[in-house]
Amino acid sequence: MDYLSTLNEPQYEGVVNTEGPAMIIAGAGSGKTRVLTYRIAYLIKEKGIDPFNILSLTFTNKAAREMRERIERVVGLNARNLWMGTFHSVFARILRSEADRLGYPSNFTIYDSDDSKSLIKTIVKEFGLDDKVYKPNVVLNRISSAKNRLVSWEEYLANPLYEADDAAAQKPEMGRIYKAYCQRCFKANAMDFDDLLFNTNVLFRDHVDVLNKYQHRFKYVLVDEFQDTNVSQYLITKKLSSVSQNIAVVGDDAQSIYAFRGANIENILNFEKDFPDLRVIKLEQNYRSTQNIVKAANSVIARNKGQLKKSVWTANDEGNRIELIKSISDNEEGRFVSSAIFEQKTQNNYQNRDFAVLYRTNSQSRAIEEALRKSGIAYKIYGGLSFYQRKEIKDLMAYLRFAINTADEQSFRRIINLPKRGIGTTSVEKMVVAAFEHDIPLWEVLTNIQAFLPGRAANAVEQFVTLVKSFQISIETKDAYEAASHIAKNSGLLKELYADKTVEGLNRYENVQELLNAIKEFVDTPDVEDKSLGAFLQDIALLTDADNEDPEDTDFVSLMTIHSSKGLEFKNVFVVGLEEDLFPSQMMMSSRADLEEERRLFYVAITRAQENLYFSYALSRYRFGRLINCEPSRFIEEVDPSFIFVNTRYGSREPQLGRREGPPGVTSNFARNLMASKKAVPKKPPQYHKPSADFRPSDTSNLQEGMKVEHPKFGFGKVHKMDTSGANKKAKVIFEDFGEKTLLLSFAKLRIVE
DNA sequence: TACGCCATGTTTTTT
DNA sequence: ACATGGCGTA
Numbered sequence: 100m101d102y103l104s105t106l107n108e109p110q111y112e113g114v115v116n117t118e119g120p121a122m123i124i125a126g127a128g129s130g131k132t133r134v135l136t137y138r139i140a141y142l143i144k145e146k147g148i149d150p151f152n153i154l155s156l157t158f159t160n161k162a163a164r165e166m167r168e169r170i171e172r173v174v175g176l177n178a179r180n181l182w183m184g185t186f187h188s189v190f191a192r193i194l195r196s197e198a199d200r201l202g203y204p205s206n207f208t209i210y211d212s213d214d215s216k217s218l219i220k221t222i223v224k225e226f227g228l229d230d231k232v233y234k235p236n237v238v239l240n241r242i243s244s245a246k247n248r249l250v251s252w253e254e255y256l257a258n259p260l261y262e263a264d265d266a267a268a269q270k271p272e273m274g275r276i277y278k279a280y281c282q283r284c285f286k287a288n289a290m291d292f293d294d295l296l297f298n299t300n301v302l303f304r305d306h307v308d309v310l311n312k313y314q315h316r317f318k319y320v321l322v323d324e325f326q327d328t329n330v331s332q333y334l335i336t337k338k339l340s341s342v343s344q345n346i347a348v349v350g351d352d353a354q355s356i357y358a359f360r361g362a363n364i365e366n367i368l369n370f371e372k373d374f375p376d377l378r379v380i381k382l383e384q385n386y387r388s389t390q391n392i393v394k395a396a397n398s399v400i401a402r403n404k405g406q407l408k409k410s411v412w413t414a415n416d417e418g419n420r421i422e423l424i425k426s427i428s429d430n431e432e433g434r435f436v437s438s439a440i441f442e443q444k445t446q447n448n449y450q451n452r453d454f455a456v457l458y459r460t461n462s463q464s465r466a467i468e469e470a471l472r473k474s475g476i477a478y479k480i481y482g483g484l485s486f487y488q489r490k491e492i493k494d495l496m497a498y499l500r501f502a503i504n505t506a507d508e509q510s511f512r513r514i515i516n517l518p519k520r521g522i523g524t525t526s527v528e529k530m531v532v533a534a535f536e537h538d539i540p541l542w543e544v545l546t547n548i549q550a551f552l553p554g555r556a557a558n559a560v561e562q563f564v565t566l567v568k569s570f571q572i573s574i575e576t577k578d579a580y581e582a583a584s585h586i587a588k589n590s591g592l593l594k595e596l597y598a599d600k601t602v603e604g605l606n607r608y609e610n611v612q613e614l615l616n617a618i619k620e621f622v623d624t625p626d627v628e629d630k631s632l633g634a635f636l637q638d639i640a641l642l643t644d645a646d647n648e649d650p651e652d653t654d655f656v657s658l659m660t661i662h663s664s665k666g667l668e669f670k671n672v673f674v675v676g677l678e679e680d681l682f683p684s685q686m687m688m689s690s691r692a693d694l695e696e697e698r699r700l701f702y703v704a705i706t707r708a709q710e711n712l713y714f715s716y717a718l719s720r721y722r723f724g725r726l727i728n729c730e731p732s733r734f735i736e737e738v739d740p741s742f743i744f745v746n747t748r749y750g751s752r753e754p755q756l757g758r759r760e761g762p763p764g765v766t767s768n769f770a771r772n773l774m775a776s777k778k779a780v781p782k783k784p785p786q787y788h789k790p791s792a793d794f795r796p797s798d799t800s801n802l803q804e805g806m807k808v809e810h811p812k813f814g815f816g817k818v819h820k821m822d823t824s825g826a827n828k829k830a831k832v833i834f835e836d837f838g839e840k841t842l843l844l845s846f847a848k849l850r851i852v853e
Numbered sequence: 854t855a856c857g858c859c860a861t862g863t864t865t866t867t868t
Numbered sequence: 869a870c871a872t873g874g875c876g877t878a
Binding site: 158159160185186187188211212231292293295296356357359360459460461462482519521522523524525641660661662663681682684685686700722723 | 854855862863864865866867868
């Protein structure tokens with residue numbers, strides 16, 4: 100019981116009241132993770148609950164892992180059997196074991212957002228739509244938000260409200276794309292991130308026996324970061340605990356920063372309605388930060404209208420004021436940060452790990468990184484381009500994925516001509532289309548290729564099929580590591596990378612080796628029972644970059660976005676890039692007009708700091724390679740000025756727009772002349788034709804000489820000659836403005852005018 | 854079909 | 869600055 104003696108009163112309440120629904124509203128730094136972990140420990144130790152019956156949901160793998168460690172410290176290895184993980188990973192696991200109920204195989208693939216985007220891109224292309232109007236990002240967001248509100252494509256198409264919405268947004272085909280996207284995913288035996296939640300809802304809705312099973316199993320449900328759950332997630336947890344009523348949610352409405360992902364503060368209000376016996380506990384004492392930091396944070400968040408009543412306070416020392424630094428450029432900002440870190444380290448005995456640099460967008464890491472590297476300070480960048488998003492890794496993963504799930508269209512497209520085997524886009528399209536037209540699996544087309552694609556490419560496809568079949572055999576007979584190395588070697592990927600002796604090529608080769616190492620590690624982990632490649636892929640699909648821990652060298656400065664800093668704390672925190680339009684983000688303001696969420700983000704950034712906090716902004720910054728002028732963020736003025744100390748040591752010079760920093764030396768003159776000479780060659784901007792708004796490509800299979808056509812870029816022209824000699828039909832068209840062009844009919848979008 | 858040149862767009866955050 | 873994609877050429 101000794102671990103309980105360290106708790107204050109509301110924390111204690113939160114730990115020991117394990118029965119019935121509970122909502123713990125926890126201010127920043129009030130020890131919410133501690134309450135959550137002790138609550139679980141209490142359930143196991145004092146209440147004798149089997150860890151097997153406890154489900155604990157978090158938002159990141161990192162948070163889950165940390166919590167498991169902390170619980171193990173109190174209850175020992177007994178915590179092994181806890182169901183603890185992110186929403187996505189826990190329900191992916193459940194979906195795999197119940198997949199047949201939904202008509203999926205249990206080895207379904209999980210599409211990451213890159214896969215989703217490229218699938219959308221091909222659909223848009225196939226529909227003959229303009230991908231400038233139907234941008235993959237925008238379309239995916241729309242689909243994602245529909246799924247997060249549990250609107251299926253059937254409901255979407257049936258509801259005139261969505262139709263009107265899309266028509267107003269000049270995107271009338273959205274419903275059709277949504278439908279095609281879902282059908283393609285299903286046919287590929289794939290689920291995207293949102294499907295994992297959506298389909299869990301479907302599973303529990305349509306299969307009461309399954310729901311009962313898990314309701315019985317999870318007698319206690321705990322949810323961390325409740326303010327960031329979306330409707331889909333909320334309904335799952337609500338259903339699971341509707342029998343036992345033992346649900347505890349922990350969150351802070353002031354730290355809700357994932358509305359763009361469908362997070363819904365209304366969940367907090369709904370929760371009170373759905374569970375009338377709710378016990379509400381407020382944790383308001385902050386143990387993390389100095390008084391100055393807590394008060395400054397309060398002065399910021401007080402500007403938001405829609406917050407729950409809560410007053411965070413601290414008994415800590417007053418502490419230093421927030422230092423505000425203005426720099427002339429992003430590079431100087433980086434230099435300031437690194438010298439301030441250096442000064443603090445030498446004067447006050449801090450280590451690298453006591454510092455974090457937080458920014459709004461990942462791209463801001465570059466300037467900071469450069470400065471830290473120059474001054475020899477160890478650092479680590481979290482997020483950004485993760486290991487698993489690298490091209491070479493995705494390539495090998497695509498081979499592994501395809502061998503296991505031959506319906507996976509995205510992986511297929513990735514590897515069919517990699518390394519080059521003479522199977523071009525045309526052949527790929529034909530194969531995919533054949534699978535759809537005959538309503539058969541893609542694999543069936545591939546194995547009977549002569550029937551669908553007679554000709555030169557067929558041989559290559561047959562070889563590809565033989566290759567994949569041999570991979571499948573090695574996957575069945577060997578463990579994950581041996582199978583993966585076999586595939587890496589025999590696919591020709593390793594060979595191709597090995598041949599590349601550039602620094603980049605070497606790096607990529609090493610990355611592939613690293614992936615293989617990771618697989619080896621997986622195989623060698625004693626806990627893991629299923630050592631097959633399939634098991635590894637399932638394990639890895641939902642893992643992000645947060646996994647790569649370097650145990651030997653742990654003393655580094657942390658660089659990350661504010662989003663990924665949630666839940667963490669550091670003695671010294673730099674919030675950089677406080678410029679209007681960057682933070683608050685222009686994008687966010689114009690698309691969703693949500694200043695309050697940006698402000699909550701600012702609040703999160705401030706409350707990461709324990710002892711010292713720095714704000715920094717630059718008067719000019721590079722964007723798309725161009726220097727732009729910047730205004731200080733409105734957020735700086737929103738902090739009560741009595742908490743701010745303006746540091747005048749830096750930033751006395753004014754920015755020089757349009758040229759790089761530093762005195763114009765030989766190099767920069769040379770560079771400038773080079774630029775000028777390049778500019779001297781006038782680039783004539785091509786005056787492309789603007790296709791009419793209702794431009795739709797026609798079926799060109801019956802195109803005849805003499806027909807008048809419209810091309811989306813070249814405008815109007817007359818078909819001069821048809822060339823049917825080759826494998827691909829071509830048409831020579833004389834355009835009014837561009838002269839004669841030869842167009843491949845399988846590619847070109849042409850509208851037949853008459 | 855493969856390769857190289859050039860025009861174009863991109864950056865908000867994450868599972 | 870950088871990646872992508874279209875188009876022309878071999």
